C-alpha cells in the first residue's frame with residue numbers, strides 16, 4: 001500500500017506540499033493540471049513543471065487524478081476519435097515523467113453529486129451531504145447551490161462554463177442508455193489500453209458517486225455486476241479500477257471487502273473514506289473511523305492487507321475541522337484527511353505486526 005495525498009497545485013490549494021511532508025507515511029502526490037477542461041491539450045512543459053515541483057519535495061508523481069473524458073466520447077459522437085487521439089497523446093506524455101496510474105470517470109454531465117457542501121455534524125465539524133429529497137427534476141437548482149457554496153475554488157467536474165450549457169448537455173445524453181454508455185466506454189478502452197500497455201500506464205476508472213442513477217442519467221460503475229462487465233470490456237490489467245469506498249459505500253448492498261477480494265488485481269488506486277447512510281437514503285461524509293459511519297474501514301483495510309495490495313491509496317474526502325472550511329476546498333481540508341491517514345496506517349501496521357512483521 002503506497003500512501004498518497006490529493007493536491008490541487010501551487011496557488012490552487014490551501015494545503016502546501018510542506019504541510020503534506022509532515023504527515024507520516026505519504027510517499028506520493030495525486031495531481032492534475034486543474035485548469036484543463038476535458039479534451040484540451042496537456043503541454044509537455046506544463047506536465048514537466050508540475051512533476052518537478054512534486055519530486056523536488058521528495059514525493060512521487062505517479063498518480064494523476066484526473067484526466068477528464070470529453071462528453072463527445074461518453075455520448076459516442078463522430079468527433080470522439082479526435083478527443084481519444086488527444087487523450088492518448090496525454091497518456092504518452094504523462095508516462096515520460098513517471099506517471100503509472102490515471103484516475104478517470106465515465107459519469108455523464110456531473111462528476112460527484114451532493115446537495116450541501118457544509119452540513120454540520122453533531123460534533124460541530126461539517127462535511128459534504130447528500131439529501132435524496134433535494135434532488136428534484138431540475139438539476140439547475142443543485143448546480144446553482146453547489147457553485148454558490150464553492151466560493152473562490154473551481155471544482156473538477158463542476159466547471160461553470162460547461163454547466164452553463166446544462167440543457168444542451170442533458171439533450172445530448174437523451175438517447176444514451178446504460179447499454180450505450182457501456183458501449184462507448186468499451187470503444188474508448190479498446191483504443192487507449194493498447195497504448196497504456198506499451199507505455200506502462202494503468203487506467204483506473206472511478207465509480208459513480210452516489211452509486212445510483214440521478215436525473216435520469218445512465219450509471220454504469222456502481223456495483224459488483226457493473227464492474228465485472230467493464231473489466232471484461234478489455235481484459236487487461238491496464239483496464240483497472242479506482243476503488244472508492246465512499247462512492248460504492250453509498251449503496252449498502254455493496255459488500256466492499258468482498259469486492260476488494262474479487263477485484264484486487266485490477267485495483268490500482270484505492271480511495272478510502274467513510275460515509276454515514278441514513279434510513280431514508282441520505283448520506284453524509286464522516287471520519288475514517290469505522291464506528292463513525294456505514295463503511296467498516298478497518299475491514300476494508302484488512303481486505304487490502306490480505307490481498308497484499310501494492311497499489312496507491314489516498315484518504316478521500318474529509319470533514320472540515322476547527323474552522324478550516326473558511327479556506328479549504330470542500331472535502332479537501334488538511335486535518336481530517338491527515339487523521340484518516342493515521343487511522344489507515346494504524347490498521348495496516350497492526351495487521352503487519354500480527355503477521356509477524358512486514
Ligand SMILES: [Mn+2]
Nearest residue numbers: 244247271316
Ligand atoms: Mn473517490
